[in-house]
Amino acid sequence: MTTPSQRLRAALLGCALTALSLTAARAEPLSMAVSAPPASIDPHYYTLTPNIMVSRHMFETLTERDANSRMSPGLAESWRLVDETTWEFKLRQGVKFHNGDDFTAEDVAYTLRRVPTVQSPSSFAVYIRSITGVEVVDAHTIRLKTPTPYPLLPNDLAQIFIVPRSLGENVASAEFNAGRATIGTGPYRFVSYDPNNRVEMTRNDNYWGPRARWDRVNYRIITNSGARVAALLSGDVALIDNVPTADVSRIRNDNRVVLAEGNSVRLIFLGLDTFRDSESPDVRGPNGEVLARNPLQDRRVREALSIAINRPAIVQRVMENVALAANQFMPPDSFGFDPSIPAIGFDPERAKKLLAEAGYPNGLSITLRGPNDRYINDSQIIQVVAQMWSRIGVKTQVEASPLATLIGRLSRFEASAYLLGWSNSTGEPSTSLRAVIGTRDTSRSMGLANYGRYSNPRMDAIADEAMRTLDDTAREKLMQQAMRMGMEDVAVIPLHTQKNVWATRRGLTYEPRVDEQTLAESTQPSR
Known part of the structure; x- marks a missing residue:
């Protein structure tokens, strides 16, 4: 027979173990598998969705788009037309790059200069072709000139990832692939890149926004559809994209996993x-x-x-x-x-x-x-x-x-x-x-x-x-x-x-995105 003090100690021990278990769950890395490899870690190399969605973990844009492609503030808190051919962007203060540098308007100007210089199969320059002038007003204000009225500039800038001016001129894409230049402001920091195999990232504890949900992201590339599904069903990964059409019905009825579908x-x-x-x-x-x-x-x-x-x-x-x-x-x-x-x-x-x-x-x-x-x-x-x-x-x-x-x-x-x-x-x-x-x-x-x-x-x-x-x-x-x-x-x-179809292990949910991107932060525990 246990005494009241023994029962109290047992209850406290149980609470402690539960707390440790929850802490471990929160600290658990997210292992995800995507169907297509990025061509480079350079965020300005190629307007290819596999490149963009890797970049979106580590780099950020002035404006952002949510899961339904609605625009929202990013590194820019607000923007306005000063006149018909001048856009002014007010930048967030207190934002730091992964190397500790402060984010300023000079970094935006540097990024806009770099984008068209990158040798690319399909350049991001298409998104900045309208810009004919860049004026740094102060550390957190930048004005962009266009030759004619151009209402889509804030939309276009949701595709341009900002990098620090401290990278210097003529930084090569190879420097990003090696990690030496992979310095953004995003919720995750670069750890390693093994082409056609995986990208590893860790949480950026100095992130200006909400704390990233996962302490580490193991971003695997599994191009074979059967192998990708098998990795999910075996518990090797917790999230996959591009569920094979032939497997959708079968997976929908498997109680080990949950589908997320969207246009x-x-x-x-x-x-x-x-x-x-x-x-x-x-x-x-x-x-x-x-x-x-x-x-x-x-x-x-x-x-x-x-x-x-x-x-x-x-x-x-x-x-x-x-x-x-x-x-x-x-x-x-x-x-x-x-x-x-x-x-x-x-x-x-x-x-x-x-x-x-x-x-x-x-x-x-x-x-x-x-x-x-x-x-x-x-x-x-x-x-x-x-x-x-x-x-x-x-x-x-x-x-x-x-x-x-x-x-x-x-x-x-x-x-x-x-x-x-x-x-x-x-x-x-x-x-x-x-x-x-x-x-x-x-x-x-x-x-x-x-x-x-x-x-x-x-x-x-x-x-x-x-x-x-x-x-x-x-x-x-x-x-x-x-x-x-x-x-x-x-x-x-x-x-x-x-149509897009993702699958997660049971206990997780994924928010479908019309842009098809597979993002760690769109994955969360079920409520």
């Missing part, structure tokens, strides 16, 4: 070489003969390739309904979506007639390239598209490769037809109009992801006018007009908008 603003599309007048590298006649002119310059050929694709079938059978058939870059109910753009019908007979009208009654031969490690079911999608094209007489070979290999080829303009994805993470279509289907002009940071080098000066002019228009309603109408023009001309072939 995205990422369009999966096919790009075509519309630039070359003569021979295009991957296009031949029906018997492999060299063609004197590039068929893809003919809009009828591009339309034929588009309407030969059965989008609902891809959504249902390949994507297992974890996607939405698309006819433009923005999904329904988003800013800039144009309901007047018709759905793209599946019409293989008309496709054959269009090819014949264009002078190819016996069809063509083409190679369709795409990644096998980046988007949901990417290699399966190009295989299915190839089968559909072959049925209209376009003999199609498929070459699926790692994204890094594909981007190298695209950057050298060595492809005629390719699959890529583009996320309008700013919540409106300006970046797709500028970067993906805008006329390529590196001096203006335009068309930097336009690997088919499509060009439509009239569309460019309308998009430029939209970027100068301060009234939201008028700007949206101009963006819709530009997008409609690009889609009518088959600037690219839209396929579908991805």
